[in-house]
Amino acid sequence: MDLQKLLREMTVDEKLAQMTQLVPQIITDKGEGAVTGPMRNFGITKKVTSRIGSVLGISGAKKLKDLQDFHLAEDPHKIPLLFMADVIHGYRTIYPVPLGIGASFDEELAEKCSAMAAKEASVGGIHVTFAPMTDLVRDARWGRCMETTGEDPYLNSKMAQAMVRGFQGDLGKDNIAACVKHFAAYGACDGGRDYDAVEMGDHTLREYYLPAYKAAVDAGVELLMTSFNTLNGIPSSANKYLVNDILRKEWGFDGIVISDFNAFYEMISHGICENEKECAEKALNATSDIEMMSTCFVKFGKALLEEGKISEEQIDNAVMRILKLKEKLGLFDNAYRAASEEDEQKIHLCPEYRELARIAAEKSAVLLENNGVLPFRKDVKKIAIIGPVADHGMTGGWYCCGKSSEAISVIQGIKNAIPNAEIAFARGCSAEPNEKAEDVIEQIFEAKRIAQDSDIVILCLGEEIDMSGEAHSRARISVSDSQTRLIKEVCEVNKNTAVVFYCGRPLALEKIKDVAPATIIFWHPGTEGGNALANLLFGNVNFQAKLPMSFPYEGQSPYCYNHLRTGRPSTNGGYCLGYRDNPYEPVYPFGFGLSYTTFDISSPTLSSEELTEEGEIVVSVTVKNTGKCEGIETVQLYIQDVTASIARPVKELKGYQKVTLAPGEEKVVTFKITVEKLKFHTFEGKFEAEKGKFKVFVGNRSDIESFEVFRLI
Numbered sequence: 001m002d003l004q005k006l007l008r009e010m011t012v013d014e015k016l017a018q019m020t021q022l023v024p025q026i027i028t029d030k031g032e033g034a035v036t037g038p039m040r041n042f043g044i045t046k047k048v049t050s051r052i053g054s055v056l057g058i059s060g061a062k063k064l065k066d067l068q069d070f071h072l073a074e075d076p077h078k079i080p081l082l083f084m085a086d087v088i089h090g091y092r093t094i095y096p097v098p099l100g101i102g103a104s105f106d107e108e109l110a111e112k113c114s115a116m117a118a119k120e121a122s123v124g125g126i127h128v129t130f131a132p133m134t135d136l137v138r139d140a141r142w143g144r145c146m147e148t149t150g151e152d153p154y155l156n157s158k159m160a161q162a163m164v165r166g167f168q169g170d171l172g173k174d175n176i177a178a179c180v181k182h183f184a185a186y187g188a189c190d191g192g193r194d195y196d197a198v199e200m201g202d203h204t205l206r207e208y209y210l211p212a213y214k215a216a217v218d219a220g221v222e223l224l225m226t227s228f229n230t231l232n233g234i235p236s237s238a239n240k241y242l243v244n245d246i247l248r249k250e251w252g253f254d255g256i257v258i259s260d261f262n263a264f265y266e267m268i269s270h271g272i273c274e275n276e277k278e279c280a281e282k283a284l285n286a287t288s289d290i291e292m293m294s295t296c297f298v299k300f301g302k303a304l305l306e307e308g309k310i311s312e313e314q315i316d317n318a319v320m321r322i323l324k325l326k327e328k329l330g331l332f333d334n335a336y337r338a339a340s341e342e343d344e345q346k347i348h349l350c351p352e353y354r355e356l357a358r359i360a361a362e363k364s365a366v367l368l369e370n371n372g373v374l375p376f377r378k379d380v381k382k383i384a385i386i387g388p389v390a391d392h393g394m395t396g397g398w399y400c401c402g403k404s405s406e407a408i409s410v411i412q413g414i415k416n417a418i419p420n421a422e423i424a425f426a427r428g429c430s431a432e433p434n435e436k437a438e439d440v441i442e443q444i445f446e447a448k449r450i451a452q453d454s455d456i457v458i459l460c461l462g463e464e465i466d467m468s469g470e471a472h473s474r475a476r477i478s479v480s481d482s483q484t485r486l487i488k489e490v491c492e493v494n495k496n497t498a499v500v501f502y503c504g505r506p507l508a509l510e511k512i513k514d515v516a517p518a519t520i521i522f523w524h525p526g527t528e529g530g531n532a533l534a535n536l537l538f539g540n541v542n543f544q545a546k547l548p549m550s551f552p553y554e555g556q557s558p559y560c561y562n563h564l565r566t567g568r569p570s571t572n573g574g575y576c577l578g579y580r581d582n583p584y585e586p587v588y589p590f591g592f593g594l595s596y597t598t599f600d601i602s603s604p605t606l607s608s609e610e611l612t613e614e615g616e617i618v619v620s621v622t623v624k625n626t627g628k629c630e631g632i633e634t635v636q637l638y639i640q641d642v643t644a645s646i647a648r649p650v651k652e653l654k655g656y657q658k659v660t661l662a663p664g665e666e667k668v669v670t671f672k673i674t675v676e677k678l679k680f681h682t683f684e685g686k687f688e689a690e691k692g693k694f695k696v697f698v699g700n701r702s703d704i705e706s707f708e709v710f711r712l713i
């Protein structure tokens with residue numbers, strides 16, 4: 001396709017329409033399509049809607065082929081529509097929420113899961129996913145923790161790249177284009193309140209918040225979505241510093257920049273634009289290409305051009321990026337692309353995909369406590385399954401076309417695994433965070449009764465899927481009063497109890513830490529949750545995941561393990577960093593997670609005590625399985641820059657490796673340190689390493705204390 005010729009033939013109005021994205025109901029007048037933000041009458045004509053460039057929030061081969069036909073019949077240049085959707089952790093077969101994928105510390109898994117989602121979405125007619133979301137988050141109150149891979153820039157970057165590789169592959173028909181979001185620093189919203197402002201210095205922005213978006217760009221992501229929030233007073237939609245200077249010029253990104261839902265129009269509410277015309281001007285001048293769910297471009301772009309406030313070249317650049325993506329995806333050759341009802345039947349929820357979703361749920365579950373009660377014996381006769389989230393599938397928010405009814409509940413999973421046991425079920429309480437124990441005391445006593453009468457108890461608590469996600473921030477992240485009481489009552493009468501938390505964010509677990517014999521964080525596990533849990537609880541597979549976010553005490557958020565050092569480090573004593581009523585360190589640190597076996601990790605040995613600019617140091621540890629079953633340990637490398645021109649974090653993750661060991665087996669694990677791992681953003685705006693002393697920590701959690709030292713010379 002000669003795209004330049006096509007561009008020349010398009011009128012300005014057609015170009016502006018190409019840069020507009022709407023939900024399908026606005027085009028067809030049929031009530032179909034998922035809406036994730038405010039709707040209003042846009043006041044645009046049929047002529048405009050029949051020429052728009054892309055659609056969001058609809059899926060399914062048949063529907064999308066029909067919509068494509070409807071559009072092509074009207075569009076004078078026969079430019080196919082791009083179909084975009086939130087394929088966040090699966091399309092029809094749902095795997096754990098991204099926070100769970102982060103916990104797996106397994107890039108291959110992240111890539112495979114994204115590739116599966118891409119294939120399912122592609123045959124369902126989708127061309128672009130609004131994923132990966134690589135927003136770094138330190139505040140457990142934020143609802144969208146579930147969509148991130150956590151608090152660490154290194155882990156987030158690795159995961160972002162793996163997801164981009166998985167979704168996009170070679171952009172063939174099995175793949176879809178990825179859209180990294182939400183640029184930038186959306187996860188740092190004040191107070192953990194979704195959509196709230198972000199105030200942040202350049203150092204923190206570049207050092208912690210930007211790396212994962214950059215990693216996605218380096219991995220070749222095709223699109224980038226700007227965020228809702230203001231950053232230092234400027235909404236990302238109009239933030240020339242972010243988009244023109246950093247993204248386009250510094251990072252050389254020439255893909256599509258798309259707004260978030262209605263975000264251009266919302267600049268009026270932010271109070272930085274008086275009307276839609278100003279919104280269009282500011283967004284266009286920040287090199288935005290697609291306007292999602294508002295119509296400032298189509299309504300006012302032409303006038304701005306006539307007034308000389310924007311140039312036709314700006315518009316042409318944007319349209320060309322859109323046309324190029326359409327061509328790359330093969331839409332000019334086949335506007336249906338991979339959409340196929342037959343393939344949907346064959347591929348969606350096929351056994352291979354269900355198996356991958358199960359493995360992903362197993363690899364993402366974090367074992368926080370186990371006094372030896374787990375794994376349960378398989379010859380148990382009576383099992384009590386208790387809790388408000390045990391009897392239904394727990395797909396997790398942004399479940400796309402996944403269905404709770406197609407997901408395996410805990411009850412079903414346990415029945416599948418231990419078919420001869422008798423299962424008793426009681427809800428015990430609800431997942432409502434403000435529920436008081438006294439209001440459900442009868443239910444709690446009923447649960448206690450069945451617990452007393454059973455060999456083992458599986459208590460499934462935490463959050464329903466709609467308690468985290470967009471616009472679902474929480475002021476308090478503690479386990480509710482009713483759930484806490486339920487745990488206490490049940491554990492009192494049955495010591496063979498495992499508490500399984502479903503959640504889309506870290507929960508404050510201090511009240512139950514020493515009460516439950518075993519505690520598991522199962523996130524929102526997806527389609528195969530119940531089967532995966534049964535495999536873990538009965539020891540068919542071992543736990544291997546690690547926390548991708550610190551689990552703080554109530555009131556500690558925001559918290560991160562890689563915080564800066566202060567003049568008065570926390571000793572939990574007087575006149576030091578900390579609280580009067582809480583310890584300073586979290587309940588469970590970043591990187592922590594147990595296994596059914598135990599590992600011994602030796603102190604690191606360094607190949608040299610000095611590192612030169614061009615050289616490398618090899619750090620080696622011997623990891624030994626000191627327990628009784630096979631296990632996988634995630635060995636983590638952390639570095640501290642001891643003295644630098646600005647304060648540096650207590651430690652930072654710089655590498656991790658998974659090692660599988662049979663009982664008694666040991667292996668040497670090595671990491672290479674080069675100067676690249678020591679670079680940081682200096683006060684002068686340079687990215688460089690400074691000579692001096694560095695500490696090296698290697699272990700299986702972020703709060704390891706022993707270290708070795710080297711110098712950069």
Ligand code: BGC
Nearest residue numbers: 036037086130181260261470
């Ligand atoms: C969310 C985005 C999402 C978009 C489209 C917005 O509300 O912030 O993450 O991709 O809706 O559904």
